[in-house]
Amino acid sequence: MKPFTYQRPFTVQEALHSIRNTPGSIFLAGGTNLVDMMKLEVINPSVLIDINQLPLNKIEPLPNGGIQIGSLVRNSDLGFHPLIRKNYPVLSQAVLSGASPQLRNMATVGGNLMQKTRCSYYRDEISPCSKRNPGSGCSALKGYHAEHAILGTSSSCIATHPSDMCVALSALEAIIHIESEKEKRKIAASEFHLLPGNSPEKETVLEPYEIIVMIELPPLPPNTTSCYIKVSHRALYEFALSSAAVVLEWEGEKIKQGRIALGGVAAKPWRCFQAERLLENSLPDEKLFRSCAETALQGAEPQKENQYKVELTKQVICKALSTAFKRSV
Amino acid sequence: MNHWIGAPIDRADGILKVTGEASYAADFNFENLIYGIPILSTCAKGKVVKIDDSDALKIPGVLTILTSQNTPEFFPAKSDFGTASQMGEIRLPLQDETIHYAGQYLGVVLAETLESAEEAEKLVKVLVEEEPPILEMEKNLSQAYSPKAFFGEPLPVIRGNFEKAFSEAEIKLEEIYTTPVEHHNPMEPHASIAVWDGENLTLYESTQWVVGARNVVADALKLPREKVKIISWFVGGGFGCKGFIWPHTLLSSLAAMQMKRPVKVLLSRRHLFTTVGHRPATCQKLTLGASRSGKISALKHHTITHTSFVGEFLEGSGGASQNLYDFPNLQVIYQVVRLNKGTPTFMRAPGESTGLFALESLLDELSYKLKIDPIELRLKNYAERHPETGLPWSSSNLKECLQIGAEKFGWKNRNPDPGSMKQGNLSLGWGMAVSMFPGFRSPGSARVKILPDNTARVESATQDMGTGTYTTMKQIAAEILSLPPEKINSFLGDSSYPAAPISGGSMTSASVGPAVEAAAKKALQHLIDTAIKDKASLFYRCSPDDLQAKNGNLIFKTDPSKAETFGEILLRNNLPFLEGEAFIKPDQPDKKYAFQSHGAQFAEVLVDPYLKTIRLNRMVGIFDVGKILNLKTARSQAIGGMIMGIGMALYEKTVYDLTTGRVVNDNLSDYLIPVMADIPSIDVEFIDKPDPYFNSLGVRGLGEIGITGTAAAIANAVYHATGIRIRDLPITLEKLL
Numbered sequence A: 001m002k003p004f005t006y007q008r009p010f011t012v013q014e015a016l017h018s019i020r021n022t023p024g025s026i027f028l029a030g031g032t033n034l035v036d037m038m039k040l041e042v043i044n045p046s047v048l049i050d051i052n053q054l055p056l057n058k059i060e061p062l063p064n065g066g067i068q069i070g071s072l073v074r075n076s077d078l079g080f081h082p083l084i085r086k087n088y089p090v091l092s093q094a095v096l097s098g099a100s101p102q103l104r105n106m107a108t109v110g111g112n113l114m115q116k117t118r119c120s121y122y123r124d125e126i127s128p129c130s131k132r133n134p135g136s137g138c139s140a141l142k143g144y145h146a147e148h149a150i151l152g153t154s155s156s157c158i159a160t161h162p163s164d165m166c167v168a169l170s171a172l173e174a175i176i177h178i179e180s181e182k183e184k185r186k187i188a189a190s191e192f193h194l195l196p197g198n199s200p201e202k203e204t205v206l207e208p209y210e211i212i213v214m215i216e217l218p219p220l221p222p223n224t225t226s227c228y229i230k231v232s233h234r235a236l237y238e239f240a241l242s243s244a245a246v247v248l249e250w251e252g253e254k255i256k257q258g259r260i261a262l263g264g265v266a267a268k269p270w271r272c273f274q275a276e277r278l279l280e281n282s283l284p285d286e287k288l289f290r291s292c293a294e295t296a297l298q299g300a301e302p303q304k305e306n307q308y309k310v311e312l313t314k315q316v317i318c319k320a321l322s323t324a325f326k327r328s329v
Numbered sequence B: 001m002n003h004w005i006g007a008p009i010d011r012a013d014g015i016l017k018v019t020g021e022a023s024y025a026a027d028f029n030f031e032n033l034i035y036g037i038p039i040l041s042t043c044a045k046g047k048v049v050k051i052d053d054s055d056a057l058k059i060p061g062v063l064t065i066l067t068s069q070n071t072p073e074f075f076p077a078k079s080d081f082g083t084a085s086q087m088g089e090i091r092l093p094l095q096d097e098t099i100h101y102a103g104q105y106l107g108v109v110l111a112e113t114l115e116s117a118e119e120a121e122k123l124v125k126v127l128v129e130e131e132p133p134i135l136e137m138e139k140n141l142s143q144a145y146s147p148k149a150f151f152g153e154p155l156p157v158i159r160g161n162f163e164k165a166f167s168e169a170e171i172k173l174e175e176i177y178t179t180p181v182e183h184h185n186p187m188e189p190h191a192s193i194a195v196w197d198g199e200n201l202t203l204y205e206s207t208q209w210v211v212g213a214r215n216v217v218a219d220a221l222k223l224p225r226e227k228v229k230i231i232s233w234f235v236g237g238g239f240g241c242k243g244f245i246w247p248h249t250l251l252s253s254l255a256a257m258q259m260k261r262p263v264k265v266l267l268s269r270r271h272l273f274t275t276v277g278h279r280p281a282t283c284q285k286l287t288l289g290a291s292r293s294g295k296i297s298a299l300k301h302h303t304i305t306h307t308s309f310v311g312e313f314l315e316g317s318g319g320a321s322q323n324l325y326d327f328p329n330l331q332v333i334y335q336v337v338r339l340n341k342g343t344p345t346f347m348r349a350p351g352e353s354t355g356l357f358a359l360e361s362l363l364d365e366l367s368y369k370l371k372i373d374p375i376e377l378r379l380k381n382y383a384e385r386h387p388e389t390g391l392p393w394s395s396s397n398l399k400e401c402l403q404i405g406a407e408k409f410g411w412k413n414r415n416p417d418p419g420s421m422k423q424g425n426l427s428l429g430w431g432m433a434v435s436m437f438p439g440f441r442s443p444g445s446a447r448v449k450i451l452p453d454n455t456a457r458v459e460s461a462t463q464d465m466g467t468g469t470y471t472t473m474k475q476i477a478a479e480i481l482s483l484p485p486e487k488i489n490s491f492l493g494d495s496s497y498p499a500a501p502i503s504g505g506s507m508t509s510a511s512v513g514p515a516v517e518a519a520a521k522k523a524l525q526h527l528i529d530t531a532i533k534d535k536a537s538l539f540y541r542c543s544p545d546d547l548q549a550k551n552g553n554l555i556f557k558t559d560p561s562k563a564e565t566f567g568e569i570l571l572r573n574n575l576p577f578l579e580g581e582a583f584i585k586p587d588q589p590d591k592k593y594a595f596q597s598h599g600a601q602f603a604e605v606l607v608d609p610y611l612k613t614i615r616l617n618r619m620v621g622i623f624d625v626g627k628i629l630n631l632k633t634a635r636s637q638a639i640g641g642m643i644m645g646i647g648m649a650l651y652e653k654t655v656y657d658l659t660t661g662r663v664v665n666d667n668l669s670d671y672l673i674p675v676m677a678d679i680p681s682i683d684v685e686f687i688d689k690p691d692p693y694f695n696s697l698g699v700r701g702l703g704e705i706g707i708t709g710t711a712a713a714i715a716n717a718v719y720h721a722t723g724i725r726i727r728d729l730p731i732t733l734e735k736l737l
């Protein structure tokens, strides 16, 4: 680890002022990802701005029936919060399916959004990797990539975004509130992360001088069911090989509309807009679910070692849809 | 009597460990300590042209950087089990410029703090002339060699006439089974602190072999062996990778002597994937001929495996086929390819764990082909005598293991048709396999001291890697001295105590246990002798045969009310202690019996028919390992072995980048080992009958047998659940999709 200095602001304004005016500075939240990256010397900040004292650790109901979640809320507190469990079970399931209890006790919502890919070449600090070292090439493409992305990849990067929480946020059409010294802005969860294209080093729309202050969950109609399905080798404590968050709104026997987001398969939580269209005003059955799955994976471009993810993800989608369906009856 | 041996008492070191008071190697601290961090090669094959350490040396606190340019000569230490001196990698570190594998040490940074050492290590620039590394054994078979011997036994093994028996067989089967490179990954990474006082070198190590470490270090530095002392009081798991002596130990020693200050070399998890050994991959082709009734007449076990360019190692997968069943016509063949990877080493049940995966899977395949119950098939091929030597078993309870296991598991309710059993929406699979591990023993010695405060201590240069040795050794002394175990302390993990073998080959209990027993008997004898010569004693001039020890007293056998405490006898005679020391050697020359442990394992898996996730539901393991010294620690060993077997079956696999030769998953997030949620209920039972001929205690040791057979039992259960036979470990969901 390289030497660094440490600051601890108490207000959002102070934090934003520091980040803007201190070269080489970065925010430290729970530290479960950043400290790792510093030990590996993949991220080498010269100044840590510890934001844990900022007043951003509350979960509060909104007048419109939605909920707002401060960016410093710990993953455990989010996952176990009674309102989240009751109104947004898919989010609770997704958050609690990730990492371990100890990590979730430290990890924050903001940090979870911003966590880095698990691609081993990115983390080893020496292999060519365009995400870490722009333009150096992609070691995973010709190397080991069994856990890598199959959707939205480019020839410069095939890494995934590893979060479970973000997949649920995307299916819930959450809104991310961002602030800088000059302005406040909002962005849809599905648009927060970027696909690699030619610049895989740019992973989110967040600018280095901005901070995530909170996440807003819009209200869900009462006749909604949801679920999160995650598949990994181990029963627990592993990033998703493939996962799906599904939110279905019902009108009688029919699905009025549905949303499907995938994890473990792309550089961002992958919304399946075309498949979602098939769900609109349809009667649920295995055939419908399978055709949604087929549609969702139409554009998949797997590599040699991760071809299995195509069929696996189809199965995950079917399972998520049928589970959410069962919850409706 | 027999009352302390076998008792399920708590671990002697349990409280120390949970309260953090147990000092592991890295926990020792010294004034003036220097930190050493190895510099690893990122290239797998080539030559160092230049090492530029100018930036690294600028980091405040950096003292010096040892590389091949400025490291004094090491002297080749013998690599030979017999002389208790074995290096993991034969090549001596930092003596030349050749690079043989990624992760090879190219130097060591020495600094005042760990942080400066780590920072400086990253700044060292190494210029190398790279060559394409040799990384895949299947692609380099033309370079393979056939080893001529394995632990003194000539290879290949040829029994009867395989070709003829195979050509005449009614049923023929041939399958290839593969297992990947696996890394031991003990919880505690290796550490070595060397303290040099100008004449004596003391090393605080994490090792499974204090005597071996002492001998290698002394020889490599040309120091008299009695000037080197190794301390390894607690070891946070070893599983084989702390058995032999690896380069970091030589580097800390040399650096301490050079710098004239204590030096601490700590390995990180990443280092554990390169220079401290691994289980090599195997590709095993098994060719089998059998009769329709299930008697196997011919078997060929052909193993392709690998070693490095800087060490010799053979994963003896064929041993299982050689020693378990009555195969009258057998060929065991090996081919070894040298690869640009670190040197492999023993990993829990080397040979048996990989070999039994293949053999016990094949037998399951045969059982389906012949429509014979898998247990019945094993019984049909049961070896009444040791199949290789023809010697009678000293004791073999394999049949009981199978029978008890089958009953506990409910095997008779199994519908053998693949996919026929269900639990809810999931496919249920039941599989079984046989476990086995040979009975090994080595010479071992121990000292037992009776002290004036009515306590005793046991001393031996053996080690407790978490296995329970501290506890079992004092139970043995307790039994002989008739003292409660809490009155006895074991002192282990110090090379200055009476010599003991490596903690490997499941032989600690069988080798050191009898020495403790004999030493305790001698100590007691000295106590009795002292009493009967002591005019002030109740027992003055009595016959030793009339006396016995009882609860810390010496008593008359016929009149227990006449008693003197051990302490009284010692104090009256001004004795600070009375001791007995014993050296016990196995009587090799008149080999009359064959010694082998056996067991049976049963696994129940649940497979999701769509997602193909595999989850274990329960396991049963029955083991025949001779007399059990402590039911509690023994059970933990067996369960630990089975859990490691679950890792082997379903999760573990080291991935190398095939261009660079570097390990891709060199951390515990990517190298998957089972977590608690993956571990089902495991029911373990022991036959617990003493081996009548192996040693005075009747124990055979059980460190390794638990892992043998697990992978096959699970693979067979997966087949039963799905109808898909996976012959390539680990069994992961994508192989079932």
Ligand SMILES: Cc1cc2nc3c(=O)[nH]c(=O)nc-3n(C[C@H](O)[C@H](O)[C@H](O)COP(=O)(O)OP(=O)(O)OC[C@H]3O[C@@H](n4cnc5c(N)ncnc54)[C@H](O)[C@@H]3O)c2cc1C
Binding pocket: A026, A027, A028, A029, A030, A031, A032, A033, A034, A035, A036, A071, A072, A075, A097, A098, A099, A100, A103, A106, A107, A108, A109, A110, A111, A112, A113, A114, A115, A162, A163, A164, A165, A210, A211, A212, A213, A237, A238, A239, A240, B669
């Ligand atoms: C072993 C292991 C297993 C894991 N398994 C899973 C898993 O299965 N599923 C899963 O989803 N996750 C998993 N995680 C990841 C874990 O969820 C993240 O490490 C965690 O959410 C990061 O949160 P943090 O608060 O610790 O972030 P930090 O490490 O403090 O920060 C991470 C990044 O976010 C930035 N940041 C933090 N807060 C803000 C903010 N408010 N505004 C702007 N930038 C900010 C920091 O500057 C930094 O760049 C695992 C992690 C580990 C170590």
Ligand code: SF4
Binding pocket: A117, A119, A120, A121, A122, A128, A129, A130, A131, A132, A137, A138, A139, A140, A141, A156, A157, A158, A159, A200
């Ligand atoms: S996949 Fe992306 S992160 Fe991984 S090596 Fe390639 S460029 Fe780097």
